[in-house]
Amino acid sequence: MSDLDPSKKVADRYLKREVLGEGTYGVVYKAIDTQTGQTVAIKKIRLGKQKEGVNFTALREIKILKELKDPNIIELIDSFPHKGNLHLVFEFMETDLEAVIRDRNIFLSPADIKSYLQMTLQGLAYCHKKWVLHRDMKPNNLLIGSNGQLKLADFGLARIFGSPDRRFTHQVSKIFVISQERGKKIVMGSSDIDQLGKIFAAFGTPAPSQWLDMVYLPDYVEYQYVPSPPFRSLFPMASDDALDLLSKMFTYDPRTRISAVQALDHRYFSSAPLPTEPSKLPRPAPKKESKVSDFNPHEGPTVLSPPRKSRRVMPGRDGFEENSLRGDNVGDFRQTAGDNTGKSEPAPMSIDFSIFGLKSPNRPTINSADRSHLKRKLDLEFQQPE
Known part of the structure; x- marks a missing residue:
């Protein structure tokens, strides 16, 4: 050259x-x-x-x-x-939000959680204003700077939306929930079908009365009905305002679900305690750099x-697990903070993670024929570029 x-x-x-x-x-x-x-x-x-x-x-x-x-x-x-x-x-x-959640020496107060959620919604609201769908929201794609500012990252799966003729493929990814209470990672979904089953087990199977257009979705498959548990049982330590916001954010029907802009105007963010200033948010201790x-x-x-x-x-x-970033796209732009395995008592969490580990006999299921049909459809979708 x-x-x-x-x-x-x-x-x-x-x-x-x-x-x-x-x-x-x-x-x-x-x-x-x-x-x-x-x-x-x-x-x-x-x-x-x-x-x-x-x-x-x-x-x-x-x-x-x-x-x-x-x-x-x-x-x-x-x-x-x-x-x-x-x-x-x-x-x-x-660092990133996953490292903050994994660090057992960090206690996130209600004001801290409110601040991280507010910054996440601010980033999402801006994306949607510019007609961009991120499509890969998870804690390790929410990066945190030295001033405490949270920023959305890894836009490899993001897409421009707004065109009525634009067709999108299925977005399948594993969802990871970090349990500070147990100090281990809980995999919510190992595949798209399993992921849906876990979501329905936690929030109930959506009924046509809740989502009229659900049956017209591509590759729609009917799951066994599971009733929705009370939100308070999932988030026992959350405030009433927080529960109201979460219920609006977890609404199945996208036409009635609260938008990012509307969520930022929710009374949850203006009620006490107010969001922590980003510079005062707790962060993992910086790792020592290798000598260069x-x-x-x-x-x-x-x-x-x-x-x-x-x-x-x-x-x-149970040993060591590879920090492979995200497999198909490298999304980490920060120092990786490992799990602190100290003997200090873990901080309490506001969500009951035990529900994700239960093997209830009422877990939603689909038959093998529908499962095979859906898998073939997904394979064909991923072979075609968007």
């Missing part, structure tokens, strides 16, 4: 520090912008062999993030090709070398 190649000049600008995480299609580095001294996170995406074509997920993410400029949205600083790979340069974020020699402008930067083959692991209750 020629020294006059502009992509090489851009790559030479960044000094690689350490690997923050790895996924199927790329690696996330912590780096230093040698022109500004700013710490950044660089998401290196492997474009694959020529016959596989361009990584459309990465292109979608770049296109969408260029349109989204908001305090509660991760900032895409730059993007450039280098050595057959695509590099996305993001602002560096210290200081940047010497006379020697030149060490630029985006091939990733190390080792994978980051996080201590779990």
